[in-house]
Amino acid sequence: MRLQEVGIDGLRARLRGDGVTLRLAPFVVRVRSDLAHLADDIAAMYRDFDLADDDAFVDFHVAVLRSPHWLSRLRGRAEFWFDGQRSFTPLPAAQALAMLEWGINWCIAAHAHQFLLIHAAVLERGGRALVMPAPPGSGKSTLCAALAHRGWRLLSDELGLLDMTTGLIHGMARPINLKNASIPLIRDFLPEARFSASMPNTSKGTVALVRAPQDAIAARLAPARPAWVVLPTWRADVPARLAPIERARAFMDLAEQSFNYDLHGQAGFRALGRLVDTCECYRFEYSRLDEALAHFESLAEGAE
Incomplete structure (x- = not known):
């Protein structure tokens, strides 16, 4: 039911x-x-x-x-x-x-320490997972909301659940959490998105939730294999730019954004190592969502 x-x-x-x-x-x-x-x-x-x-x-x-x-x-x-x-x-x-x-x-x-828990947005396209670890204020959730409504399946906005045995990443397709200026931005960019009421004066400013697309919820039991690690940053008035980075840099960012990496010790180290070894790793800067989506469309098409 x-x-x-x-x-x-x-x-x-x-x-x-x-x-x-x-x-x-x-x-x-x-x-x-x-x-x-x-x-x-x-x-x-x-x-x-x-x-x-x-x-x-x-x-x-x-x-x-x-x-x-x-x-x-x-x-x-x-x-x-x-x-x-x-x-x-x-x-x-x-x-x-x-x-x-x-x-x-x-x-x-x-x-939930049966997983390596990563503070990251995770989306899937063609069976491949895009993992975007980032601290608050990076534009991660804004980008995640746009991608989730434009051809990418949402796994998670906040918590990437990495199975350290299989290497697959799981999600929950729970609502996407937006803050402050990203709320009117996504309202305008995605008129079809379903929002909660805005909640002002929280510890994070004004927040609102966006309901996950129905197809993402229907497929939420399906994990995906990581294929890309992208470190996103929103910067005002900059052209969108996707630049390759060393896997060591991606590893460090993933470790910094993990909730329980230290707890898992050597097993966590090996799991993150396997993840970055099998992924293309990039740094991404953007200011306009339409430009950002075009870059990720090209990224997905290049893997097909």
């Missing part, structure tokens, strides 16, 4: 009760909330995701709940809970969707 088949009233009831259990491949997450507007947001962003069976193993039990403390409740605050424990400082309830997304990211980054 897909989430949209539950209906909004059914979803609200489940969230207030035992929770709704989403298959965010390769994880199962049970979500609870007593916030009606968060139910609306979840319905909009996750409508095409499957629900897990009631007896399915759940990887992460999370909740976004109104703060029980009178002062926080008076201020309209909500809290993120993981495994029955409050995990973060309360935030305005209007930021509940962002809190849920960041909280799930934290759960995965802190606990």
Whole structure:
């Protein structure tokens, strides 16, 4: 059963009760909330995701709940809970969707050590994965949103899940997180994209989510083999430029953007080494999305 088949009233009831259990491949997450507007947001962003069976193993039990403390409740605050424990400082309830997304990211980054976890956008074309590791503010998510709606299959906007045995990279096709100026930019560039409401005054500025394309959600169980590592940077008023870099440079950037590289020791070193050895590695600067898409189209066509 897909989430949209539950209906909004059914979803609200489940969230207030035992929770709704989403298959965010390769994880199962049970979500609870007593916030009606968060139910609306979840319905909009996750409508095409499957629900897990009631007896399915759940990887992460999370909740976004109104703060029980009178002062926080008076201020309209909500809290993120993981495994029955409050995990973060309360935030305005209007930021509940962002809190849920960041909280799930934290759960995965802190606990899913069966993978080498890379802070990267990952997209697929023709069975080949494009891996774009980058720090916040690089334009990674903006570029990811554009590519995901122009012929590339979205695996992840934030978390690349590298299987260290097979070398395949997995994704979840969860919503794309945009910030500040990238929100109106993508609204104008992708009028067909489905946005959440903008959430101002977060720790990251104004944020909004973009729902993953339906075909990406339908294929989210399919991993891909890395073929390109591209280090993106947005710079104002520069022509798009894709320049080859040494594999050692790509290795260092991947290691710096990994959440658990140090934890895996030699196994992590070998896994990243195999990844860069089998990939073309580039640095990419851009300011205009149409120019950027043309470069990536050429990159994909050159591999066909």
